[in-house]
Amino acid sequence: MAVRHYTLDFNLSTAVECASVVPGLLSIFHEQELAETIHDTNGHGYLATFVGKNGRxxxxxxxxxxxxxxxxxxxxxxxxxxxxxxLNSLEKKLKVILNGNIARTKKLPPLVRGAKVDRYWPTADGRLVEYDIDKVVYEEDSPYQNIKILHSKQYGNILVLDGDVNLAESDYAYTQAITGSGKENYAGKDVLILGGGDGGILAELVKHKPKMIKSVYIDQKVIDGCKKHMRKTCGNILDSLRGDCYQILIEDCVPLLKKYVREGRTFDYVINDLTAIPISTSPEEDSTWEFLRLILDLSIRVLHPKGKYFTQGNSVNLTEALSLYEEQLGKLSCPVDFRKQVVCVPSYLEQWVFYTAWKK
Amino acid sequence: MAVRHYTLDFNLSTAVECASVVPGLLSIFHEQELAETIHDTNGHGYLATFVGKNGRxxxxxxxxxxxxxxxxxxxxxxxxxxxxxxLNSLEKKLKVILNGNIARTKKLPPLVRGAKVDRYWPTADGRLVEYDIDKVVYEEDSPYQNIKILHSKQYGNILVLDGDVNLAESDYAYTQAITGSGKENYAGKDVLILGGGDGGILAELVKHKPKMIKSVYIDQKVIDGCKKHMRKTCGNILDSLRGDCYQILIEDCVPLLKKYVREGRTFDYVINDLTAIPISTSPEEDSTWEFLRLILDLSIRVLHPKGKYFTQGNSVNLTEALSLYEEQLGKLSCPVDFRKQVVCVPSYLEQWVFYTAWKK
Structure with missing residues (x-):
């Protein structure tokens, strides 16, 4: 059973004496049969709590x-x-009491706390946002992460990994951006996808008749969930791990990338769709940034000299993280140029940066 | 001086006795020199308030x-x-006390209450969302409405009318959608724009060399604010009320529409960009829906038999309001067909429905 938490705030144009506000309001509380406690605030204004019989x-x-x-x-x-x-009585009464002295009244939609279905998934830049989520359609703890697929009325099903909104069925804009905004010709090309367990990129690219797509993803349980509940994103592409022009490998991408480097194998396109918080089974990559740089370096090494590397970056507001990432791009064993693009991904509720990199 | 309000919630797998939780936590509060009050809840669990010396x-x-x-x-x-x-100590301690019995821990970004710059502008479908707003760049009360232009790091300046997010400089997707998604040929055409005080539609359409655009907007103060602070939206189009192929009329659109009807004047395109909550100086249109129907009816009457009527609808989640609107479309003096489209307008933080209507 959840708790609804209403807030109602009044900014006053000029400070007032508590004595001029409180008595007028108390009658309203008394009508509600609330037990009143007045607290000593050490000179920080008036504070009273009122407890009702029904948990109010x-x-x-x-x-x-x-x-x-x-x-x-x-x-x-x-x-x-x-x-x-x-709440309306309180608001009305205060408006009378403070006649003309209210600069702003703010009554927010109530916070719903402890609900069975959690609707609050803050943005990457740390803002409080409420989604229109009405159902948990899939929830699993894999060896790698907590996996949730949540149903939203307006975004369709949303994949949430370890509390981060990853992708919703509404987010074709994400798939478009991370595959080059429709300007690339994938026909006959070799493609490597890192991450992308939702199958969105793979489903998009097979339409373009590439020569072969290798899609590497570590977590079978994400694929299992998306296959069933994110079909507006992946279509039927995850139903089989292998098709005419693609293969899905359920494994850690780091050893595979290293093997490709050893073999001198290259790809026309490398698309890095790994989650923002990296996952690796290799013990050598401790920190997020070291892991990021390792993946980046290996990816560029398996990139054809005329190839393109696509990846998502971060919230456009996380300027420090974006700068750090761009710094990494300057430190690779093989020099690269890059450009970036800001895209509105519907379910993110924030603007997102995508990168394209290529060998100098 | 604002108040920061943190919440930290724990959903338990099984209910617990308060006696098993509270004593372990109290030591943490006591360290903080907080004055404790335990309240009688009439059997609704344990409730204690703690007041600090610094207003905590x-x-x-x-x-x-x-x-x-x-x-x-x-x-x-x-x-x-x-x-x-x-908060971290409380969380850590509770995890020890409730060892294994916590199904979910939720710590939200703090609500900031009473701040000078208000960051909470709920969506049309009633969800709590926080914007990255850091500055009020324009604020006026006109005879018609409260006008604010707020600066957001990621959306640019945002026009907010009577508390409703109207349009941000990032929202070219809105202008695109309400002008026919780039599929219309406006060259040499007569266009009527109702509302649109931000100048976005007008700035877009003059690029297409129409014959003449009449743009009717009631509130000079909105135009004044947008002219200065929404230039990514309006460019320099609002700098002059008249150009080679456009004229901005600062007046109520209802009498003007009635005059056009009397004169038998028609337009190839009528674009209704009036705010969601209608504004009218005519006393005859009392209710929102009557006003909507009146505008709709007059708009269709001045529409050329082969013309198109574009308008914004509402949040895709407000299915009842959308149905009501579509009902109005069936009640006009001149029968129309319509189609709708769902568009992601970046700053809205919700999906939005746009309509196209034409005479049968």
């Missing part, structure tokens, strides 16, 4: 610098109309 | 059905590292 908790603070905050916590099955009434 | 407030609830919620409110200038430490 109201917190009223009149901050000395001109801010009134009200919190209302209640159980999910509580009477919503009654609570709306309470 | 912590609320600990152990709900009887297996949910632990912690709230921490503090002032903006409080020591963030210290607070992180406190």
């Amino acid at each position: 908790l109201v917190i009223l603070r009149v901050h000395s610098h001109g801010l009134v905050t009200i919190d209302l916590q209640c159980y999910e099955e509580d009477n919503v109309a009654q609570l709306d009434n309470l | 407030l912590v609320i600990l609830r152990v709900h009887s059905h297996g949910l632990v919620t912690i709230d921490l409110q503090c002032y903006e200038e409080d020591n963030v590292a210290q607070l992180d430490n406190l």
Whole structure:
């Protein structure tokens, strides 16, 4: 049983004495049969808590610098109309009491805490966002990560790995961006996909009749989930690990890349779709950045001299991480040039940077 | 001075006795020199509030059905590292106490309440979302509405009318969608734009060498703000109210539409970009839906028999409002057909429906 947490805040144009605000509001709380406690705040304004018989908790603070905050916590099955009434009464009364002194009133959609289906998946740049998620359709803990596929009314199913929104069925813009925005000719080409367990890139590229695509992904359980629940993304491509022009290898890409380097094998396109937080079974790559650089270096080494390397970067707001990544691009054993592009991926709720790199 | 409000919640696999959880946590609170109050909850679990000397407030609830919620409110200038430490200690301790019984831990980005620059602008479908807004660049109350232009790092400047996100400089996808997704030939055509005070549609269409565009917008103050602060959207088109192939009329569109109907004047394209919550100075249109139907009816009456009517609809999740709108389309004095399209407008943080209508 979840808790609904309402907030109702008033920014005042000028600070007010608590004594001028509180008595007028108390009558409203008393009508609700709430048990009142007034707390000593050591000079930080007025603070009272009110506890109801049905698990309701109201917190009223009149901050000395001109801010009134009200919190209302209640159980999910509580009477919503009654609570709306309470909040509206408080708002109306405060408007009368503070006549003309309210610079801003803010009543946010309630936070739903402890719900069976969690709707809050913060962005990479750390903002609080609520999704329209109504169902968990798949959940597994693999040896590598926690895997969830969540249903959203507007984005379709969303793959979430270790709490990070990876890709939704609405996100063809992601697949487009990481395959070169429709400007590449994959016909007859050799392609290597690193990551991409959702099958979106593979499903897109097989349409272009490449010579052969090797798709390397470590986690069978992601493939199992996506095969069943992300079909708007992968179509039927994950139903078989092998087709006329593709092969899906369930393994760690690092040893495979090393083998390709040893064999002198090259690809016309290398597409790095590994998750933002890297996963590796090799003990030698401890830190995220070392792992990133290792993958990058190996990828460029198996890239044909005229080939292209595509990858996703990060939130456009994480400028420091993006700079660090671009620094890595300058440190490879084989010099590369790169360009970047900012793309709106619908389910991300933030702008995302994609990179294209090639050998100088 | 804003209040930062942290939440830290634990869903338990099985309900626990408060007595098994609380004593272990109390030592952490006592270290913080917080004044403790234990409240009587009438059988709804354990509830304690802790008040600090610096305006800090912590609320600990152990709900009887297996949910632990912690709230921490503090002032903006409080020591963030210290607070992180406190939350981390609580989390670590609870993990030890509830060893293996935690199904989910959720620590959200803190709500910032009462801040000078408000970052929370809920979506049309009622979800809580935080924007990366760092500055208010324009704010005016016109006779018609509250106008804000807010700066976002990733979306550029965002026009917000009466609290609704209207358009950001990143949102060329909106302009594209409401002008027919690049599939129309505007050259030599007569166009009527209703609304669109940001100038985005007008700036786009003049590139296509139409015969004449009449753009009707009621609120000079929106134009003033956008002219200065939304130049990635409007370019220099709002600098002058009249150009070779366009004219901007600052007036209510209803009387003008009625005049066009009387004169038998028609347009090849009518683009309705009025805000979602309609504004009218005419007293006859009381309700939102009546106003919508009136505008729709007049628009179709001034539409050339082979013309097209473009408009934005609503959040794809507001299925009831969309159905109602489509119902209106069936009730016009002149029968129309329509199609719709779902578009990702970057700054909206939700999928948006656009309509195209034409005379049967």
